[in-house]
Amino acid sequence: MTALSILYVILFxxxxxTLVVGVVNKILQYIRVPAPLKIAVTPxxxxxxxxxxxxxxxxxxxxxxxxxxxxxxxxxxxxxLSLLLAFFRHLRYAVSPDFILWPLxxxxxxxxxxxxxxxxxxxxxxxxxxxxxxxDRVRYISSPSDYLMLILLxxxxxxxxxxxxxxxxxxxxxxxxxxxxxxxxxxxLPTDITLLxxxxxxxxxxxxxxxxxxxxxxxxxxxxxRYQIDNPREQRHLSPxxxxxxAKDGRNS
Amino acid sequence: xxxxxxxxxxxxxxxPTIMEGAMSHSSPFIAGExxxxxxxxxxxxxxxxxxxxxxxxxLELMQDKLSKYRSLQVFMDTCVKCGACTDxxxxxxxxxxxxxxxxxxxxxxxxxxxxxxxxxxKYFPKLVGAIDLTEDVIKQMYDYYHQCSECRRxxxxxxxxxxxxxxxxxxxxxxxxxxxxxKYSNQIIPKIYKIGNNLGLPQPALADTLExxxxxxxxxxxxxxxxxxxxxxxxxxLVTPSADFFAEPHVDGLIGYGKVFHEAGVSWTLSSKASExxxxxxxxxxxxxxxxxxxxxxxxxxxxxxxxxxxGECGHAWRVAYNxxxxxxxxxxxxDQNYPIPQHILEFTKDCLDRGILNIDKTENDxxxxxxxxxxxxxxxxRIGSExxxxxxxxxxxxxxxxxxxxxxxxxxxxxxxxxxxxxxGLLTDDLMELRVKGALPRMxxxxxxxxxxxxxxMAAICAxxxxxxxxxxxxxxxxxxxxxxxxQLVSNALILTGQGEEADESEDEAA
Ligand code: SF4
Ligand code: SF4
Numbered sequence: 001m002t003a004l005s006i007l008y009v010i011l012f013x014x015x016x017x018t019l020v021v022g023v024v025n026k027i028l029q030y031i032r033v034p035a036p037l038k039i040a041v042t043p044x045x046x047x048x049x050x051x052x053x054x055x056x057x058x059x060x061x062x063x064x065x066x067x068x069x070x071x072x073x074x075x076x077x078x079x080x081l082s083l084l085l086a087f088f089r090h091l092r093y094a095v096s097p098d099f100i101l102w103p104l105x106x107x108x109x110x111x112x113x114x115x116x117x118x119x120x121x122x123x124x125x126x127x128x129x130x131x132x133x134x135x136d137r138v139r140y141i142s143s144p145s146d147y148l149m150l151i152l153l154x155x156x157x158x159x160x161x162x163x164x165x166x167x168x169x170x171x172x173x174x175x176x177x178x179x180x181x182x183x184x185x186x187x188x189l190p191t192d193i194t195l196l197x198x199x200x201x202x203x204x205x206x207x208x209x210x211x212x213x214x215x216x217x218x219x220x221x222x223x224x225x226r227y228q229i230d231n232p233r234e235q236r237h238l239s240p241x242x243x244x245x246x247a248k249d250g251r252n253s
Numbered sequence: 254x255x256x257x258x259x260x261x262x263x264x265x266x267x268x269p270t271i272m273e274g275a276m277s278h279s280s281p282f283i284a285g286e287x288x289x290x291x292x293x294x295x296x297x298x299x300x301x302x303x304x305x306x307x308x309x310x311x312l313e314l315m316q317d318k319l320s321k322y323r324s325l326q327v328f329m330d331t332c333v334k335c336g337a338c339t340d341x342x343x344x345x346x347x348x349x350x351x352x353x354x355x356x357x358x359x360x361x362x363x364x365x366x367x368x369x370x371x372x373x374x375k376y377f378p379k380l381v382g383a384i385d386l387t388e389d390v391i392k393q394m395y396d397y398y399h400q401c402s403e404c405r406r407x408x409x410x411x412x413x414x415x416x417x418x419x420x421x422x423x424x425x426x427x428x429x430x431x432x433x434x435x436k437y438s439n440q441i442i443p444k445i446y447k448i449g450n451n452l453g454l455p456q457p458a459l460a461d462t463l464e465x466x467x468x469x470x471x472x473x474x475x476x477x478x479x480x481x482x483x484x485x486x487x488x489x490x491l492v493t494p495s496a497d498f499f500a501e502p503h504v505d506g507l508i509g510y511g512k513v514f515h516e517a518g519v520s521w522t523l524s525s526k527a528s529e530x531x532x533x534x535x536x537x538x539x540x541x542x543x544x545x546x547x548x549x550x551x552x553x554x555x556x557x558x559x560x561x562x563x564x565g566e567c568g569h570a571w572r573v574a575y576n577x578x579x580x581x582x583x584x585x586x587x588x589d590q591n592y593p594i595p596q597h598i599l600e601f602t603k604d605c606l607d608r609g610i611l612n613i614d615k616t617e618n619d620x621x622x623x624x625x626x627x628x629x630x631x632x633x634x635x636r637i638g639s640e641x642x643x644x645x646x647x648x649x650x651x652x653x654x655x656x657x658x659x660x661x662x663x664x665x666x667x668x669x670x671x672x673x674x675x676x677x678x679g680l681l682t683d684d685l686m687e688l689r690v691k692g693a694l695p696r697m698x699x700x701x702x703x704x705x706x707x708x709x710x711x712m713a714a715i716c717a718x719x720x721x722x723x724x725x726x727x728x729x730x731x732x733x734x735x736x737x738x739x740x741x742q743l744v745s746n747a748l749i750l751t752g753q754g755e756e757a758d759e760s761e762d763e764a765a
Contacts, residue, residue: 026330035323036540038576041408041416041633043641043669050641058412067670068337068410076335076412131336136271138336140351141360143382145373146334211372212381216413219331223414224324230641232576233593236583241321242540251548252583 005177005189008199012181015206022210023218030222036239044230051227058226072131079124079153082117086160089114093175094182118161125154145212152201159198169195257687259729260347260694262701268340275350276691280396281684284434291443292542297432307431308386312369314427315362319370324419329366331413332356338407338417343672344400347691352397355407355417361394362424395433398424400688402678403536403569404629409669421678422538429537437682438533445546450495450529456483459525462498466508476750478515480507480523483557487522489514490554492530492574492595493565494717502739503720506566509741512748513602516611521563527553530570531717535577536679543573547582560589563596566739568628568716569677571597575635597637599647599715602744606654612749615657621711622658623743624703625649626696626723627671628716642668648715648740655747660707666699674714676722689722690729697730704732713740 001009045051057063062080066073091105104110129150132142163169170190180187189195208214221227238246246252289296297304304310319326338355340346345353352358360382367374367383374383384390403418425435444453454462463480470478481487491514497507514521527550534543554562562585564574574595579585585594593600605611625648631637637647645668653659666672675692703709714720714737723737 030323030327033320033323033326036321037580039324039416039419039634041405041414041669042635042644046641062412064410064414065335065337065412068341068412072335072337135336137268137339137351137354138334140271141334141336141339141354141356143334144379145381148380208373213331213333216331216333219327220413222323222327223331223416224327225408225416225419226414230636232579233595236579238580239321242580245541245544252551 001186001188002191004191004196005186008177008189008196009181009186011200011203015203019206019209023215026210026215027218027222030219034239034241035224035228036242038228038230038232038237039224040228040230041225042230044228046230048229051229054226055221058220071127075124075127075131077124078120079128082121082124082157085110085114085117086121086157087114089117093171094178096179115164118157118164121157122154122161125150125157129154149212149214152205156198156201156205159194159201162194163192163198167192167194257690260691262694262698262730266346266695266698269346269349271351271354272349273351276344276348276353276400276688277350277393277396279348279400279685279688281399281680281682282436283395284429284436284439288436288439288443289429289432289434292429292434292439294429294434294439295432296434302432303388303391304432307391310431311386311391311427314430315366315370318423318427319366322419322423324416325423328359328413328415328420329363329370332359332363332415333413335412338411338415341407341410342401342417343404343406343675343695344402344688344692347675347694348400348688350400352393353400355411355415358397358401359415359417359420361390361397362420365390391428391431391433394424395428398428399435399680399685400692402629402673402675402680402692404673404677405633406629406670406673409633418678422535424538425536425679426538429539435537435679437684438537438679442533442537442542442546445529445533445549449524449526449549451531451533452495452498452529454495454498454528456525459498459523459528463523466504466511470508470512474750474753476515476752478511478750480511481521482523483525484520484522485557487520487557487559489519489521489561489563490527490550490557490559491521491523491563491565491598492527492550492570493523493598494530494567494570495528496717496721497565498528500717500721501724502735502737502742503566503717505742505745506739507741509739509743509745509748510565510598512745512750513598513605513611513741516748516751517601517605522557522559524553524557526556530564530567530574532570532573533679535569535573540581543577544581547573547578550578551582555587561592561596562588562594563598563601565598566715566717566741568630568718570717571637572630572634597647598741599637599651602741603638603647603651606651612751613655613747614749615655615747617746618656618743619658621656621738621743622660622707622709623652623656623711623713623738624660624662624700624707624709625652625667625740626662626674626700626712626714626719627667627669628714628719629671629673629677631715632669632671645669648713652713652740652743655743660703660709662699662703662709666695672696672699674716674719674722675726677716677718681718681722686725690726693722693726693730697726697732701730701732711736711738713738713743715740
């Protein structure tokens, strides 16, 4: 194996571990910290099914954002949808043909949608970047990391597009490398500069995920304002520390 | 103090260009030692100074809050600075100060969170906009967390449900515990503990006021309607904001509740111990104080032996009652489980109207065209009825049942997109008059347009703070203070009491 391939194998594992451990840690923290009070933003669902529906409209349609600002919604939604499509396309490099979903992943539509999604992604990101620069309110709240995150994502999309449309790389070798990572049977990585850039940026993204605002992905599910069922009169809600307080003075009996 | 210009109402509402520092001078009085100690909060030797070791204490408190409130922990992490909330706050729209944009308000705390509690902020502070905790930062927090009425309008539009009110509450509580308590709230809460209500009206004064109301109603209608106080064995305990006892137009609402109870034939009572629905514990972000204030209601209900609890017209009080009374002062197993616990007075009245037991003459309200102001806490933190959204429909249905002329304001300013009156969340104090007037701009704009376009004459509300705030700010915008009315005042106007003498009701009572 080449030294470069070894380096990327190591980087890959480091990034993967950072991502998984970091995000799991955060999720565990969110689970551990109690929500002492009912704070659902109403109108809120009064059943569990209702909460699932509420999340569906938020995750699939970005409902609140749609109500808030159409421009951010268009660009933001475009970007996230493209991300999803690109993700499906990339499964081809990470899944072996005997995997049960392979026929689905290998569908022409999935592959070509994924391919062109790259353009939509770049447009979405440019739009978001433009908003950050040109709208005074958004400029005011932006930190360097907010711009860098957009640049990082755009660079990933850009390098990906390069490989799809300009200088094709050795996909067979790449796939061998990726599958090798999963089965601990390490293989050489094609030494194409575009690919190396693309991979480096993705690994960077994975590593900053748990320490950045990308935490909005898991965090979304833990906002009591959104996941709580609106039934405070019907069902008593009490946190462990609230119960402790009660037990101490016995005034709720 | 009153040295500011009232913002101009425009033909179309516009999102203003930001003006840094536009409201940096706005800061409510800091509580002196006498008020701080009543609340169990520390104070420095001089008012306006921080206590010794404030910095460590603040970070310690922050750690504590982050481990006790999932909302705070999650909200600190998830904001992506998308900007969706930036034009949603009435205080930003009215003052143009960028620190009044919800995300910027959260950032006052988030920057410190990042600096001391996150990897990125510890090692790359500049990159992620993390800052050191300094006295100046604390000062800014005090100023701007007291330019938030905890109305949650921002939370409706945030893609992640980030509720700035939660951040404001946490921040205010931490500030109070390092010597920066707000005078207005910290002066009021101990009055509840000592006397029973925010206004400090003792039992005899209450009894006197209520007797006066009984006489007034009897004079007007020739029917004896009772306004009982501390009556053991009554079925219903009415808990209502103390402003209802004397302020205008609040008191007309109280008269209305009494008339509805009278016609429904239920026995009810007020309690001097729980003669206040308001719970400023919410505003200052203190679970303990909010619980203490709620527990009075439990004690009063037990002492009086009531079977039901009904709340009068008040916004944040209903938020606390609806969402938290069960948590803080429950379980309510000793009350009648056939009724919602607690119940809103509008739920009670709506039920009476539906059952047709109220004799209504709508024409009594024909001199008005009424619109309805959704109070933020009711709209975005409660229900008034069994269905989601009943907090919007129930009040409107009641109004329409007693008034012939009803018109809504612009759709983007009602229901869960309603704009705060500008005086909620513990800001209803004279030392914040400029903020209150400017923060009322979006609501005043919508009202003015509905007056011009739809012939609206009056705006009805179901919140004591909204009513007081509008009475104060309407004149700044060229309208008159009597244009704000209580919903139960409208009910009262139209309700014909059984046995009401025909010739006895010649009084032309315009909303005085
Ligand atoms: S809660 Fe209301 S007052 Fe506070 S920042 Fe949000 S919109 Fe503004
Ligand atoms: S809408 Fe939510 S995520 Fe967007 S800037 Fe405001 S608080 Fe942050």
